Amino acid sequence: MGRKILTEHINVPGIETLDVYRKQGGYSAVEKALKTMTPEAVVEEVKKAGVRGRGGAGFPMGMKWSFLAKPEGVPRYLVCNADESEPGTFKDHYLMKNLPHLLIEGMIISSFALGANTSFIYVRGELMYVINILEKAIAEAKAAGLLGKNILGSGYDLELVVQPGGGAYICGEETALLESLEGKRGNPRNKPPFPAVKGLYQCPTVVNNVESIATTSWIVNNGGDAYAAIGIGRSTGTKLISASGHIKKPGVYEIELGVPVEEFIYSDEWCGGIREGHQLKALVAGGSSVPILPANLALKLANGEPRLMSYESLSEGGFQTGTMLGSGGFIVFDETSCIVRNTWNFARFYHHESCGQCSPCREGTGWMEKVLHRIEHGHGSMHDIDLLVDVAKKIEGNTICPLGDAAAWPVASAIRHFRDEFEWHITNPFEATQPGAVFRGDLVLA
Amino acid sequence: MTTEANTPVAFTPERLAKANEIIARYPAGKQKSALLPLLHLLQEQEGWTSPEGMDYVAGLLQIQPIEVYEVASFYTMYHLDPVGKHVIEYCRTGPCCLMGGEDVYAHLKQRLGIEAGQTTPDGLFTIKEVECLAACGMGPVFQIREQYYMHLTNERVDEIIAELSK
Numbered sequence: 001m002g003r004k005i006l007t008e009h010i011n012v013p014g015i016e017t018l019d020v021y022r023k024q025g026g027y028s029a030v031e032k033a034l035k036t037m038t039p040e041a042v043v044e045e046v047k048k049a050g051v052r053g054r055g056g057a058g059f060p061m062g063m064k065w066s067f068l069a070k071p072e073g074v075p076r077y078l079v080c081n082a083d084e085s086e087p088g089t090f091k092d093h094y095l096m097k098n099l100p101h102l103l104i105e106g107m108i109i110s111s112f113a114l115g116a117n118t119s120f121i122y123v124r125g126e127l128m129y130v131i132n133i134l135e136k137a138i139a140e141a142k143a144a145g146l147l148g149k150n151i152l153g154s155g156y157d158l159e160l161v162v163q164p165g166g167g168a169y170i171c172g173e174e175t176a177l178l179e180s181l182e183g184k185r186g187n188p189r190n191k192p193p194f195p196a197v198k199g200l201y202q203c204p205t206v207v208n209n210v211e212s213i214a215t216t217s218w219i220v221n222n223g224g225d226a227y228a229a230i231g232i233g234r235s236t237g238t239k240l241i242s243a244s245g246h247i248k249k250p251g252v253y254e255i256e257l258g259v260p261v262e263e264f265i266y267s268d269e270w271c272g273g274i275r276e277g278h279q280l281k282a283l284v285a286g287g288s289s290v291p292i293l294p295a296n297l298a299l300k301l302a303n304g305e306p307r308l309m310s311y312e313s314l315s316e317g318g319f320q321t322g323t324m325l326g327s328g329g330f331i332v333f334d335e336t337s338c339i340v341r342n343t344w345n346f347a348r349f350y351h352h353e354s355c356g357q358c359s360p361c362r363e364g365t366g367w368m369e370k371v372l373h374r375i376e377h378g379h380g381s382m383h384d385i386d387l388l389v390d391v392a393k394k395i396e397g398n399t400i401c402p403l404g405d406a407a408a409w410p411v412a413s414a415i416r417h418f419r420d421e422f423e424w425h426i427t428n429p430f431e432a433t434q435p436g437a438v439f440r441g442d443l444v445l446a
Numbered sequence: 447m448t449t450e451a452n453t454p455v456a457f458t459p460e461r462l463a464k465a466n467e468i469i470a471r472y473p474a475g476k477q478k479s480a481l482l483p484l485l486h487l488l489q490e491q492e493g494w495t496s497p498e499g500m501d502y503v504a505g506l507l508q509i510q511p512i513e514v515y516e517v518a519s520f521y522t523m524y525h526l527d528p529v530g531k532h533v534i535e536y537c538r539t540g541p542c543c544l545m546g547g548e549d550v551y552a553h554l555k556q557r558l559g560i561e562a563g564q565t566t567p568d569g570l571f572t573i574k575e576v577e578c579l580a581a582c583g584m585g586p587v588f589q590i591r592e593q594y595y596m597h598l599t600n601e602r603v604d605e606i607i608a609e610l611s612k
């Protein structure tokens with residue numbers, strides 16, 4: 001299952017330059033698409049590939065593209081979402097830094113397919129050094145006639161703009177991103193209308209994640225059917241997983257969807273196992289906003305079958321016993337981790353990042369942080385646990401954008417699976433005040 | 447901290463050329479899209495996002511100063527108060543803490559004798575707490591301007607501080 005289609009050449013020295021990238025076959029997909037295919041044919045291949053949005057929501061990319069409104073005389077836009085700020089996620093950073101031309105090639109193909117003549121890559125402002133890498137690569141591509149007017153003599157024009165963000169997690173939410181790109185505060189808009197109908201400057205817009213766009217070169221070169229043959233079921237293709245936490249080899253790994261979670265954690269090909277002398281306690285499989293799972297449920301479904309790295313298998317069991325693939329931010333916790341402390345840390349994150357537009361999110365995230373802080377610091381009461389569950393429930397589904405849900409799920413799931421640990425903190429207030437306190441309850445470790 | 451209060455701000459000729467190039471990237475009438483990039487340019491020149499600088503940017507984009515203030519205050523990267531020469535922004539989020547971030551950051555604060563949000567008396571260092579910097583597998587992490595410092599340990603922190611204090 002070591003199939004690599006995005007990162008196959010990532011270790012080739014100089015791959016960030018146009019020359020080396022081209023020697024590895026780079027930009028052949030642009031030649032093929034612009035010279036031998038119609039935009040509709042490119043959309044068709046992406047549809048056949050079944051590739052699902054790699055930003056986290058997993059919405060089929062080809063379907064989104066075919067929903068793009070095409071009113072006469074109105075420009076259409078493609079915006080690449082490179083805001084990557086979900087705790088535990090660093091794959092787009094890795095991809096853009098090492099393979100800037102792969103993203104640019106994907107942007108040319110995707111913009112051509114959508115009929116966009118100005119496209120944007122919105123990169124979180126903290127990654128200014130990556131922005132410089134991208135701008136250098138864009139200048140190279142432009143000089144080689146791959147961007148600008150009449151690309152490769154095909155008659156197709158494209159300008160590519162790299163836009164820095166200003167530091168705000170919420171700007172990864174696509175409508176907040178569009179507001180930010182218009183030079184405003186990053187306040188999410190109500191959906192619908194989806195950006196595909198009213199997006200940037202109120203024009204039809206497709207927003208796609210870096211990794212989603214990067215798949216298009218391979219799809220154009222090899223065909224949508226070949227892509228769909230990789231992976232498992234409706235989880236087609238490969239996925240970049242950002243692995244962090246208590247594992248021997250943290251890093252970004254490209255896997256074929258369908259690898260068992262257990263193999264991903266313990267195989268030397270990937271994480272290399274839990275750090276020496278320790279055991280798996282819990283897993284956050286898809287970035288901080290997805291439900292946390294205890295070791296036994298991380299590795300196996302409730303019926304005992306192995307859990308796989310796929311959209312379906314990770315969400316098997318719903319929120320009772322399952323989680324989500326999300327952005328692929330794979331955070332591993334060993335038995336030294338304090339679940340209460342981590343839940344407080346994440347709650348503080350969401351409170352800090354709430355844009356403040358909706359009261360359930362603005363107030364609720366504040367309350368969750370406050371209550372978790374007092375439990376973690378030895379001032380909690382048993383009633384606080386139910387209070388947290390109640391606040392989380394009141395946020396869920398009652399907000400403009402899913403940041404509210406993203407804040408509620410980690411808290412609700414931590415209590416669902418590790419309630420005894422919260423209780424322990426409350427009955428042992430002194431120990432609980434020690435940062436990084438080791439909790440050893442009756443936990444199922446692996 | 448190169449700007450005294452109330453001194454009018456203007457971009458250097460090179461930055462002004464860059465600013466005009468940025469403004470020209472967007473469709474006609476959509477020049478406000480240049481606001482975030484111009485604020486980065488301002489901060490790069492002035493060290494912080496000063497009120498006078500924001501007024502200047504408003505003039506360049508032909509928008510109201512309030513439109514600039516409300517945007518600058520929404521995002522975390524713009525320093526709305528003067529800062530030290532080196533701004534150390536450390537990631538306080540979960541995965542970095544799992545890798546021992548809390549101990550390393552405590553060491554950093556002790557080494558500089560300041561808390562997050564403060565500047566050393568000699569004006570050399572400011573510490574800021576930030577959230578996930580998209581480098582979680584390489585934690586603990588901090589950033590000083592464009593540079594990422596990863597896999598931090600107490601010893602590494604000492605080295606970096608010594609280097610930057612020269």
Ligand SMILES: NC(=O)C1=CN([C@@H]2O[C@H](COP(=O)(O)OP(=O)(O)OC[C@H]3O[C@@H](n4cnc5c(N)ncnc54)[C@H](O)[C@@H]3O)[C@@H](O)[C@H]2O)C=CC1
Binds near residue numbers: 067173327402
């Ligand atoms: N990568 C990261 O750093 C982060 C990722 N996320 C992920 O973001 C996800 C939530 O994202 P949302 O965009 O709110 O999800 P969503 O389900 O509303 O939309 C997903 C995509 O499909 C499009 N779409 C959905 N229905 C459509 C329709 N009928 N017509 C046209 N387009 C349609 C949307 O415009 C969007 O581009 C979460 O699941 C989470 O995993 C969250 C935080 C950070």
Ligand SMILES: Cc1cc2nc3c(=O)[nH]c(=O)nc-3n(C[C@H](O)[C@H](O)[C@H](O)COP(=O)(O)O)c2cc1C
Binds near residue numbers: 057169171175210401
């Ligand atoms: C709070 C929040 C933050 C998000 N951050 C990101 C992000 O950093 N990168 C990203 O690609 N998608 C992010 N998303 C999802 C986007 O709204 C959108 O679904 C995605 O960019 C669409 O691209 P895809 O279909 O290729 O995944 C975020 C969503 C929410 C609710």
Ligand code: SF4
Binds near residue numbers: 354358359361
């Ligand atoms: S849910 Fe939170 S982040 Fe999203 S719009 Fe409402 S207040 Fe803003």
Ligand code: FES
Binds near residue numbers: 542
């Ligand atoms: S948690 Fe520190 S960089 Fe992501």
